[in-house]
Structures are given as structure tokens and as C-alpha cells.
Amino acid sequence: MSVKGSIAPIEYTQFNHHVEWDALANLQVAEPEWQYSASIFQAFLPPESVLVGECWQIEKDGVLELLRQLNPKPNLDININNGDSLGLWACLRAYNDEFADIVFRIHAEFVIEGGRFTPSQFAGHLVIDRIKEEIIFFQMYVPNGTLNFDAYWDTVGSELGYCPQMELCTGTLPDHVEFTTSITQEEAERALILCFYNSVQISWVSLEAALELAPAQQKPIHVVLLDGPLFDESC
Structure with missing residues (x-):
């Protein structure tokens, strides 16, 4: 099975290191296309039967x-780790007699010359033909965002930035599939993020909303000031 890989040039870094640091300036895909045995995708399958919405480690x-x-x-043992950053998890989003639809989330980094490059996450999607036992579609990519990677230059320090594309992909998504059982993409993504971050379980509200809720619920206000996202590795 042929898988295509892409890395687009980095468009932005906070301290302009994508211009000054050669490893970032010249970051590119190692193999634009590579042939794999279909067996490699068994890594993403559950070790036993699961229900829609259930997660397992990849x-x-x-x-x-x-x-x-x-x-x-x-x-996979990334340096940016506050205790809940490591992991590779998949979730069964939907299935019917013909197809199984799996979404996944992976945290990884790359060792590059002079430092390391840590994407916010690798999100992914895998669709399997259950009858033919074939991979119909596979995609693993770094999602878009204002900032979607962290880097560390050994001689200088940390850096944040934006890379418009970092992706592996093969196949085509089937059209107009009616699944017997399914959850939404958003529900699957939340199930996955709960495998990583305990902070997701907190019901975060704006300061304005907290000022209204606190007297009504007779609860104190806890204010948290953040300079980066809580829910990925881009900070």
C-alpha cells in the first residue's frame, strides 16, 4: 500500500527561528511516498472487541x-510532559456490516539537528472494509491552528510556530455510508482527549460567567491565566 507524506514549509515562529535555524528552515518529509504492507495498520486495531465510543491504546x-x-x-517519549502528555489512543467512531471508522490521536516528537520538533498532536482517521479486510482510507496529520508545534533549539531555547501541513495519507473516504452505530467526530475527539488530559474534565467558563455563577451556586472563583493551549502539545 502506497502512503504519501507531506511537510509544508514553516510559515511562522515566535522568535523567527524558522529562518535562523537551518533544521527548521529546511524541514521536509523524509520520504514523499512509501510502500507498506497492509499489516502495519494492525497497530491501530483494538486487541479485543470494542463498542462505539470506546478507546484503546495503539x-x-x-x-x-x-x-x-x-x-x-x-x-514517542516526548520531552514536553507534565504527566499527561504521553500516549497513542484510538476510538471506534462508527461501524456497520461493511465498514469500521476509527479516529485516533498520537503525541510524538522528532529529533532534528540541534534540537527537537514537537507537533501539537497527530490526529488521524482510518476506515476499514470489514468484508474485504482492506484499508479504504488512512490519514495522520497535524491539525491547523494559530500555533501547532513547539520546538527546542539546544543552543537557544524554546520556540512556538505554525506549519501548514504535516501529513501521511492514502486511499479515499467512502461516500454516503450509513452506519449502524456511530458517534460524532466531536464526541470521538473528546473521548480521545480524555485519555490524555485530566484538565478536560473541568467545566471551564469565562470570568464573566463565573462572576454570575459563583453567588448562585455559593462557590468560590478559581482564576487560571494561561499563555498557551491546555489541550495539545504546542506550548
Whole structure:
């Protein structure tokens, strides 16, 4: 099975290191296209039967092999880790007699010359033909965002930035599939993020809303000031 890989030039960094640091300035995909055995995608399958909405851990070796198509030195034991950053998780989003639809989330980094490059996350989508036992569609990518990666230059320090595309992809999504059982993409993504961050379980509200709710519920106000996102690794 042929998988295409893409890394677009970095468009922005906070301290302009994508211009001054050669490893960022010249960041590019290791292999634009690579042939894999279909067995590599078994890493994303559950070890036992699961229900829609249930999550399971992804097998590391298969993921590392795929990530090497983007960069030869992937690392799943990322340096930015406050105790809830590590992991590779998948969730069964939908299925019927013919197809299974799986979404996943992976946290990884790449060792590059002079430092390391940590995407916010690798989001992913896998569709399997259950009858033919074939991969119909596979995509693993870094989502867009104002900032979607963190980097560390050994001689200078930390950096934040935006890369418009970092992706592995093969196949085509089937059209007009009616699933027997399903949850929404948003529900699947929330199930996955709960596998990583305890902070997601908190009902965050704006300061204005808190000032209204606190007297009514007779609860104190806890104010948290953030300079980056809570729900990915881009800070």
C-alpha cells in the first residue's frame, strides 16, 4: 500500500527561528511516498472487541515506522510532559456490516539537528472494509491552528510556530455510508482527549460567567491565566 507524506514549509515562529535555524528552515518529509504492507495498520486495531465510543491504546512499533516516513528520528517519549502528555489512543467512531471508522490521536516528537520538533498532536482517521479486510482510507496529520508545534533549539531555547501541513495519507473516504452505530467526530475527539488530559474534565467558563455563577451556586472563583493551549502539545 502506497502512503504519501507531506511537510509544508514553516510559515511562522515566535522568535523567527524558522529562518535562523537551518533544521527548521529546511524541514521536509523524509520520504514523499512509501510502500507498506497492509499489516502495519494492525497497530491501530483494538486487541479485543470494542463498542462505539470506546478507546484503546495503539501499538507503538507500527506508528514509529509510519512516522519515519516524515522524519527519520521520531520519539514517542516526548520531552514536553507534565504527566499527561504521553500516549497513542484510538476510538471506534462508527461501524456497520461493511465498514469500521476509527479516529485516533498520537503525541510524538522528532529529533532534528540541534534540537527537537514537537507537533501539537497527530490526529488521524482510518476506515476499514470489514468484508474485504482492506484499508479504504488512512490519514495522520497535524491539525491547523494559530500555533501547532513547539520546538527546542539546544543552543537557544524554546520556540512556538505554525506549519501548514504535516501529513501521511492514502486511499479515499467512502461516500454516503450509513452506519449502524456511530458517534460524532466531536464526541470521538473528546473521548480521545480524555485519555490524555485530566484538565478536560473541568467545566471551564469565562470570568464573566463565573462572576454570575459563583453567588448562585455559593462557590468560590478559581482564576487560571494561561499563555498557551491546555489541550495539545504546542506550548
